[in-house]
Amino acid sequence: MFDIFRSRDKAVRTTLTVMLGLVALSMVAYLVPGGVGGDSGGAEPVVAQVCDDKITLREVQLQLQSSLKNKQFPMQMIQNYIPEFVNQFVAERATACQAKDMGIRVSEEEVANAIKSMLPNIFQGGFNKEVYAGFLAQQNLDIPTFEANVRKQMQLVKLRNLIMEGLIVTADEVEGEFRRRNEKIKIDYVAFAADKFKGQVTISPADVQTFFNANRAMFKSPEKRSFDLLVASEEKIGATIDVSDAVLRQVYSSAGDRFRTGxxxxxxxILLKTTEKSADDIKKIEAKANDLLKQIKAGADFGKLASANSDDPGSKDKGGEYGWMIKGQTVPAFEASAFSLKKNETSNPIKTEYGYHIIQVLDREDPKVQGFEAVKGELATELRRQQVQPRLEAAAEQARAELSKNPKNAVAIAAKYNLTHYAVQEARAGDPLQEIGVAQDFSSSLFSLPAVGGVTNAIVAGNNKLAIGVLTGITAPRPSELSEVEAAIRSQLTEQKSFELLAVKQKEVEALVKGGGDLKAIAKSIGGEVKTSEDFTRDGAAQGVGSGTYFADLFGKAPGAMTGPHNISGQVVVARLNANSAADMSKLAAERVNLITGIKGRKAQERKDLFEDGLVNRLIDKGKVKINQDVIRRLIDSYRA
Incomplete structure (x- = not known):
């Protein structure tokens, strides 16, 4: 196969990235016996054997680590996840075994082209066997093993392509999928959450005491620290920086056209949108725009018409007010019309890509240069900002140096360097502090000081501020008194009992639904109200309620059908079908290609799963697949631990 590689130029790129190694491994790791480390010589526990191929425990562990890396995975699900993960391994190996038995061949040229695609940097400029072998050695692989497993991968792909051949999507399937995706329903619903029942909960002093006594270990007062907090801020330091008029005028003179306004x-x-509208609808919208213009010319209030008719959410509630604009801010047609109008003049309907606009100019300003006095304050602020950072850092460092020598003189040192001083008493780690709020870096530094009199570094905190802490007292952690945690216990018990009441009410509502109860009667029983959603699809969401999948059983039903109660995002929902909206079949043609692709993908996955299930079961019957359940159980236990 190397003759194929040598047909290219002889120059070679010698620097390889880690990413290439990961790409190569990800493609072939599941086919390499014994995982990345190669064959273990029989000492490694075997999770499964497929034909002549062994899936080792180490191999599964490596792939599991990669699969679960940086993912939040509930440990209670691990007993289901790991066996399924092993099943996927077995299915892959069984398919590779079947491809071999069927005599599916992969030529040397095909393997070479595949490797060149996988590792393009290695072969850029020509093939060098030493570089190639060295790269594989870094992955604990040799050339024959790597190329044999690439061949297996390609055999597997060829077999899968054979399995997927002949997938057909009928016109009825496309139409059915289009209807499924685009049919809409509207629901009437009642929703209630545990918060609704908090007013019915009574927590007695005895309840609080009993809970406290049973859970004393939960309630501990953490370590607290008292300290002097010194804050250096841009505002306070900047106020001490004097900027003369002479300097400001010099900057103003050199600013060029900066203060020239166009x-x-x-x-x-008023905007009447035409996006996603049919040709007939656009004609009606144009007619409406002309009618609105007639009303305006007849003396109607422009602002009221905008509030009632405009489709621009950013301006309709302000009477259509867009504000000041300069050239280049809007689409060309809108801009051309706006700048051609005189003050208080109204345009004819203007067509843009968004729809029809009726524009009215409220005021105009000609180009001008802002005078020195008008921009003097802005320039002074800019110059102070340019000088303040080094002064801020210098003041904080000088203050810290003096504090290290005389930590009890914090108030005077703060005043000397224009820092703000706060005396903080018994703060917990992470508590919000005056002026800097929650500052984790500062808190960590302060709570790491070993003794009273310690001084933190100047630490960035808040909004471009530097904070210094001088430790003045340490309060050791201790068991909490009831009075300190009573409010928290009451809140916890109230939450708990309100959920218990919610569960009781949910059962009552469920009985009413099964008994054919009316939605209004259900709402009355919980002191709620019946609300109506906007239209939504199966894959969409009922606004303010939840995913459309919760209401999937209402699609295709007659209005009046009920569903629920469902637990959705912390609330219980009962719904009644209000209305159905059929899919707009005129849009089917535009979506046909995407629909066919989606249906083919689903069918391919179903066919793949069916083939693999049948193949594995057949190989199990023949004794060619053996799965070691004991090893799998030990693996699950290790993750639980």
């Missing part, structure tokens, strides 16, 4: 207009508008 022509601008203040406008309001």
């Amino acid at each position: 022509e601008r207009v203040r406008v309001r508008h």
Whole structure:
């Protein structure tokens, strides 16, 4: 096979990235006996054997670690996840075994091309066997093993392609999928959460005492620390920086066109959207725009018409007010019309990609240069900001140096360097502090000080501020008194009992639904109200309620059908079908290609799963697949531990 590689140029790229190694491993790791480390010589526990191939415990562990890396995975699900993970391994190996038995061949050229695609940097400029072998050695692989497993991978792909051949998607399937995706329903619903029952919960002093006595170990007062907090801020340090008029005028003179403003207009508008509308609808919208213009010319209030008719959510509630605009801020047609109008003049309906606009100019300003006095304050702020950071850092470091020598003189040192001083008493780690809020880096530094009199470094905290802490007292952790945690216990017990009441009410509501109870009667029984959703699809969501999948059983039903109660995002929901909306079949043609692709993908997955299940079961019957359940159980136990 190396003759194929040598046909290219002889230059070679010698620097390889870690990513390439990961790509190569990810493609072939599941086919390499014994995992990344190679064959273990029989000492490694075997999870499963498929034909002549062994799946070792180490191999599964490596792939599991990769699969679960940086993922939150509930440990209670691990007993289901690991066996399924092993089944996937077995299915892959069984398919590779079947491909071999069927005599599916992969040529040397095909393998070479595949490897060149996998490792392009190695072969860029030509093939070098030493570089190639060295790269594989870094992965604990040799050339024959690597290439043999690439061949297995390609045999497996060829077999899968054979399995997927002949997938057909009928017109009825496309139409059915389009309807499924685009049919909409509207529901009437009642929703109630545990919070609704908190007012019915009574927590007695005895309840609090009993809970406290039974759970004393839960309630501990953590270590607290008292300290002097010194904060260096840009505002306070910047106020001490003097910027003369002479300097400001020099900066103003050198600013060029910075303070030259272009022509601008203040406008309001009414937008009637035409996006995703049919040609007939667009004609009706244009007619509506012309009618609104007639009303405006007849003296109607532009602002009221905008609030009632505009489709621009950013301006309709402000009477169509768009505000000041300069050239280049909006689409060309809108801009051209706005800048061509005189003050208080109204445009004819203007068509843009968004729809029809009626524009009214409220004010205009010609180009001008802002005077020195108008921008003097802005320039002074900029110059102070440019100088403040080094002064801020210098003040904080000088203050810290003096504090290290005389930690009891924090108030005077803060005043000397224009820092703000706060005396903080018994704060817990992570508590919000004056001026800097929750500052974890500062808190960590302060709570790591070993003794009273210790001083933290100047630490960035809050909004571009530097904080220094001087430790003045340490309160050791201790068991909490009831008075300190009573409010928290009451809150916890109230939450618990409100959920118990919710569960009782849910059972009552479930009985009412099964008995054919009316939705209004259900709402009355819980002191709630019946609400109506917007239209939504199966794959969409009922706004304010939850995913459309909770209401899937209502699609295809007649209005009045009920569903629930469902637990959705912390609330219990009962719903009644209000109305159905059929899919707009005129849009089917535009979505046909995507629909066919989606259906083929689903069918391919179903066919693959069916083939693999049948193949594995057949190989098990023939004794060619053996799964070691004891090893799998030990693996599960190790993850639980």
